[in-house]
Amino acid sequence: VAWIRADDQTILTLHTRLVTHSSRYAVTNDSPRSWQLHIRPLKVEDRGCYMCQINTSTMKKQIGCVDVLVPPNIVDEGTSGDLVSREGQDVSLSCRAEGRPLPRILWRREDGANIQLRNEAGELRKVDMFMGPSLNLSKVERRQMGAYLCIASNDVPPSVSKRIMLSVTFPPSTLVATKVIGVPTGSQARLECFVEAYPQAIHYWLKSGEEMILSGGKHEISEERVSPYQLRTILIVSQFDSEDVGTYTCVATNTMGKAEGTLRLYGFVVPLQPAEQKFYTPDVTTYDTMQNVIEQSVLDNNWLPTAESAANSHYPAFSLPTLALISVLPYLKYIIFSSFNAFVLISRDFQIVAQGAR
Template structure:
């Protein structure tokens, strides 16, 4: 490449500004002490090129934009109209080209040239890198699709080097791809500007993050919310609920719906239930599209028994669940007077003693039966006889 040459004195071979005693007059040639180094800088930062020349003498150093052949500076004088450029000299052998607030158009080849014959020069490249930036006008916004439909998510970004786009679910869930050569696949991240979702299900609803990065900080991202719409679905864990009168009971329904549904309770005859001292209604969100409906009925009376409905409605449809409340009796434990229990216990002990004595004397089952029949009363005798027969059987087995 042909550089810019500063005019020389044809008699001395030096330029017209040469001093009376210089390295030029002594025949010493200028020499570059270090190579000019390439510079990579982020847009907006300051860049410098340093050129170290020994034995410069009366020669001059010039800075040139090699790819455009534009002369930037000669010696310490800036030629270009670019106010962001300046040249500094340390009064010895170091010349520095300063570029303040680097822009994308500053990228290119720069030359440090000495006007010898032949010309001496060094070149280096200025690489201007640009952090990624989302192109919002070309990137998808929040979208709504019916369940079973398809969604196309697009994310575009600019920067240099060109940014790489990676998709992730904000909740860490899987991105589901269908219809490819491998069928249905699940991945936690996906690379590329476009994500095609087919046969979308409610589990794919949520925020998707498009992340752009090119190695130049900072990375940037955009959050795209995917809403999947479907009619309500009501599930009843217990359709038959029993409780004793005078107690409290809780009825529950699990509802899934998108967009968000209006949920309420009614009696079997359609009478709407309103929260008051008798009824307490609440909802607990399980996810973006599911909710747990609860109805607490306090101090159940007979007129509270019967059918209840949990109803869910949204713009797409409605659904209901049915629960029947019935009375459940408390367990009944029959008690006997203490004197009757004590009398029976004494009678049993007497029979046991008689049995043991008879068996020691070699008595048979007939003897035992006779002993059992000699009780104080016929009813007690019958009970004692049964007990004696049981003990004899156990004794014979042992």
């Protein structure tokens, strides 16, 4: 029994003896009718067909083929590295991979955001992923900046990926939400300026277009990074007074250009509000009004008996009308006196009118 490589008719083993010089091949004969060829470790070049040949008066043979599966591998040659492009230019990201079967190439953004592609009409459309060896971005914009992942897979684990960073350069731009801000005297003023730039810009604040403001004393300058090309710079002015009134300018500059945003601060004095006072002046011109005043007075002074006070008291509880009558007794003489004076005045006027009529 002999094992022969079918492609080039190379004899590998003869009976139990190894003929080839490669130690990766071995033959076993577990039983008189069973012969096995072993290849360890298996390599890509071992892919092909092998023939088991029985040397009898009439030669017999049987052929078996081996396909070697290879996990994907991204090849540097033909694969893009990190790219820097000016905004508005066309960019192409390429990824080349080897493996058996031939790997599939999938593109994703590392931050999970959508990939923005332009259609034939030049309009941007968003996709979660893109399949293909080349990712073409026409008229690239700043929002397309970021890390892209080229992922190669062929159902033979493990899948592999490569990170490609795309940077988009553009001159600075500034955005000031409020152009004019009124600040109460003695309070704190907060000025914000939103900056977009790449490469990252140098930014600072100016007072009246000339005097550079430094952080310290009554001024505090800070920044909040929003994205690789976006930040918010904040100027805080403490104990605002008349000397702080004026124009403030946010300046951002990089190798691509320069931009400015202007705000104007003015101060005002907040008038002091007198403490609110409540005066209780009962109006007893009518019986209904008087009843309302009495009932409200009883409620305001918490004269309604509670269950606990009623249980502990040795005296009978008074009804609401009785309590109302008690509450109005201190005012009763004033009410009678006022009513009497009003009656005298009305009678006098009536007598004068009667005499005039005569």
